[in-house]
Amino acid sequence: MDDLKKKTIISTLSLFFQSGYSAFLGLVANLVLTILLSPAIFGIYIATLSIISIFNYFSDIGMAASLIQKKEIDRNDERTVFTVQQLLIITLVIIGFTLTKSIQNFYRLPSQGILLYHALLIGFFLSSLKTLPSIILERKIQFQKIVLVQIIENTCFYLTVIILAILGWGLNSFSLAVIIRSIIGVITIYIISPWKPGVAFSFPSFKKLVSFGLPFQTTSLLALVKDDLITLYLGKVLGFQFLGYIGWAKKWAEAPIRIIMDNINRILFPLFSRLQREKQKLTRLVEKAIFYQSLFIVPATFGLVLTMDKFIQIIPKYLRWQPALPLFYLFCLSALFSSYSTPFINLLNGLGQVKISFYFMIFWTALTWILTPLLTKTYSLYGFPFTLIILSSTFLLVIQQAKKYLEFQVIKNVFPAFISSCLMVAATNLSFRLPFNLTLTLLVAILIGIITYGLTLLLIFKVNLFEEIKLLLNKNG
Template structure:
């Protein structure tokens, strides 16, 4: 018997706890990328970005959707389920390690990045078998909706990764620092996860368990495969043909634009997927949960994206070591604007996955993959590396289809959840653009601009939607 009040209580408390802890994580990440942007060259970002695309493709083979199946499973998983999933992941992770060694032996990476890329890729390869030891404890915590514990290993991982990365960057290590930081993160994460949620490690290949899990998992993984063709494989092809400096600009802009997304959308998704899965068959409760996630995500991410877009040029002009990123500023703005649509579509596609409508998300992913491979080369031809971000923005408008699919199942009131935040963001952007020259005159003026535009958003939102805001906040109790 599903206790809706218990799900709501755990989801809300989990969301608050998860958000606070992830705010710390993103704060660490922001400090790190700020330091790296000052001390690393565009080529350093390009090297790491190139290797990450290879790993992004190989990650697909590290899982066949078993973790998602275990979370989505309506009945509690058995020990055979857990051990079978762990065994399959171990086999796949060592297979990936073998593929990485073959790639390194061929010299494919070294030809593009030099020896540094080789060591970064090797470090990432070692992290695969280590990561499998965290999967089952993570699933157990997610099924219990114990999100406050789930974030703790990530905090330790981020501190280890970014702390070592910053230290080595300040000491002039260059991009090889990524290799040491990756290994430190992997080891620390496994140790902390096992302290928080130990489980009886064992190996098994139970046919009944695997058949049940793979029924959902394979479809989930096909969806993931298309996402990797759209993203990692495509960006890997870009890295092969574009100069390392140009790809470094793209990587830098993309990294910065993703921070608001990771802080807000990713936070919410980690909580809503298991929560929405429990609400299958409870249409009204699911409707309210979807609408709340849309409201709070857009309320948080819209002003952050606008702020980044408005203040990137003044910031670059004020920080001498950031002058090298001037060519990438336009890409950062365009990527940030495209993220606004992702903030809407991701919760909705996540909803479809959580309630078992994976076939519908597959259709969307096929469309986005085809559009990416067709439009982006055209954009690059006409606009250079900035064409990647231009194409991403154009494609993002098709995310409106995710609203259509969800409304076929759950009658959500989409417009009512986002129009106030959108209007407040537009007013905020107007104020920001009008004062842009003033914000560029000094750090004091820059800080005043950030405060003023932030207040503009908050005041506008309260003017047009005070009752809505208060109602949504009260409903969380």
Template sequence: MVLSELPDKSNDPEESHEDNFQALKAKSLAGIGSLIKRQVATKVIYLVATVILARLLTPQSFGIYAIIAFMVQFFSTFGDVGLGAALIQKKGSLSREELATTFWLQQALVWTVALLVFALAPLAKLIYPQLPANAIWMLRVMVIAFVIASLKTIPAILLERDIRFDRIAQVDVVESLSFYGFAVVFAWLGQDAWSFVYAALARSILSVITVYLISPWRPSFTFRFSGVAELVRFGLPYQGNNVLAFVKDAVTPLFVGTYAGPAAVGYVNWARNFAFAPLMISEAFGRVAFPAFSRIQDNKELLGRTIERSIRMMTLVMFPVTALVVALAPELTHLVYTDKWLPGIPTFYYYCTSPAGIGVFLPLYIGILSLGNARIILLLVSGLVIFEWGIGVPCVMYFGFVGVAMTQPITVSIFTFLYKVILAKNGVRVNLTKNILPQFFAAVLAGIAIKLLAIKLVVNFVILGALLLAGGFAYLLMLLAVKKDRVDEFVEYAKSIAGIGAKK
């Protein structure tokens, strides 16, 4: 049940609004709890499978798949006009006509893009001469997987609008199990880069079946574009953000792939995935926050307080996790992934600034989107694309593939500042300093202490585990010493997510 559907419990608008907010809060916390449980499950699957795949396959194989996936993703951005986000953001209920029209419009776009890619697939070898000859058919099979996956959009959106992330979590687990399970099996059978392609196809088929079993929506044969014109007006700039963000990130597969080859892409993608592993927390938050923030967009003071609390809770976990992983990165890589991945460590360090900063700028970003300001984000991301390519390309040419990640610390700082300014101009006040400094300094000190200790030890799996536990304990002690109320707040927040204790 979405917020707009909650019954009025009082004739007092303020009391009614508070009742609605509390109901939304409870549902959002339950949603975050479901997603975190799902994230734990999928991350365990991901980490185990990634380690196995990293040992079975070469950086070259990872790079080939990354390039193929990039090409499919590039064209797939034109198979969506942001209607999914528009449906989630829309106030009030959705009509059957809106849903059906959205479904058929998206299918028309998806099939147009798919046929185009299928026909133009041979051009891939012209752009990437180092790709193997069978890469053309890898691309075509990936396009088929993309078409199949598009069928689940509407039922998945209905679950998100209703903040039914417990059910979405089930779909995500199925997707993760199917992709990594099939990838490991085919890699074991010696299929190299094809392992990922077969796995992507299996994931699409199984996820569509699962979504329709959980959310049995059926499209009607209705199409009236005027019924979704308003959605398109919001969706286009929103999708424009996605296209530009995609172009920004395309420095790796597009330029690094052509300039340094698939192996370099493999190292960069490994470093990025390794660095972004802690993002399970932010992903869970982000998927719940957009529909939840959108429901309270008219109450600027409440939205500001909600954003601040989100920042406190996310950074309390993201900062220490990132700090400890950075401190022990060489030891983790040597023991877990093997030494063939060590050349990617410098790139990993630069990428780590994003997961460290995302606990701050993600709530700000979602706050802006919830206000319906997709066009402002579009302008900012346009500038970011110019920056990433203008600085990233010369850095790659001068420093090698590590240069692609050197822009990360700068972009995190700039965009955090700009998002805060935009919210302030829209009447949403957010104080960053008091909400992040205690966690930041405690995490940095814990990371330094553990690094100094690791240098003096011969690290094996037992020592590595002990160091991680010691680092987490040191962080907690420092935070308790300087800001105990923040730890108490997080404990209550965690209980709310887990459904423990009294409901407030």
């Protein structure tokens, strides 16, 4: 258990370092691109990514997740997964290129949009070659090695995009960057985690892996229909400019979740699977996850809501995104709510209760496709964020279901962060009245908000973040 805990801590810290680094690069790239590129071009990029996500779903039938969840695996398991996946990938890439003309006519994509689509198909194939080496590292909970690959990939991608966008390449900036990232990623992962590809098929192995993987992947299919297909629907109904506004607002609103929760959940799923028979340790892990998630996501979301309109006024040419601000505020609310359902869905999956997750996904998918067209028709581009708020509020139902299989406390682990964040908001709002220029006022207000949040945690709730981390590192199993 000590070795598992040590690996978990190292992996967590590594993922957070990678997130911080990637978030900085992503922030710089996003600022440059949204200054140089129009909302319509940004919308084309978002729509193209959604098309590739559809192909990505069919590249796997849940066998990768099965390898992570399975207690013991052998060479037959690995080669069977590799063979099946590559057959699916090659078939999908061929279909993807065949559908080029249809997709171009349906969305009236420009030539640069088609080039991006083709680049993403090639990147899709290359990325699939990383699956097995990554799975082996995930099973060993050696995420720090996966992190190194991601850091190298993201550095190449963002730097390429920024440089080419400044040079006036437009959408082609993304196309070349995708190819470079994919090639470098494949080479790096095989250097760090050597795995010899092999073609083989074992029916007993395939049958056993699919028995878990297929229900798991069916849940992913519903997520695909709920998220990526709805993006394509909005692109067709609202147009690329409005889709660009939605994509910009959603990207910024979900930044805390992408940085914090994605990494936590990536570690929690294999960890929940390992600890599924040790209920007491599992309860402690769940409560710690809720506590630390709240400690970072709640103030980060509140802070974004308070300051985004000021950033738009300060950053050159960023006023073009001002129409997306109301969308941004709505997405912040839905993102905060949804952050409290994802960990418990992973808990249910880790405990082998995949059917419950599946039922939730059916409910969310059906509700998405019922409400989005209705609300979009009534409220135009605001219909989709209204739908997400309704969906995300069902996190209470997810928690209720998870409590049937494991006892844990939620409110007491959320309360300190919530109250401290409310006081932070009050202090920050007062700071906006300082008689400085907008940039200096914003910087001072952010600093005062951070200090207020930290002092409230320390003085009222006796929570010292540095001491908590030190305790976590030194505490025995």
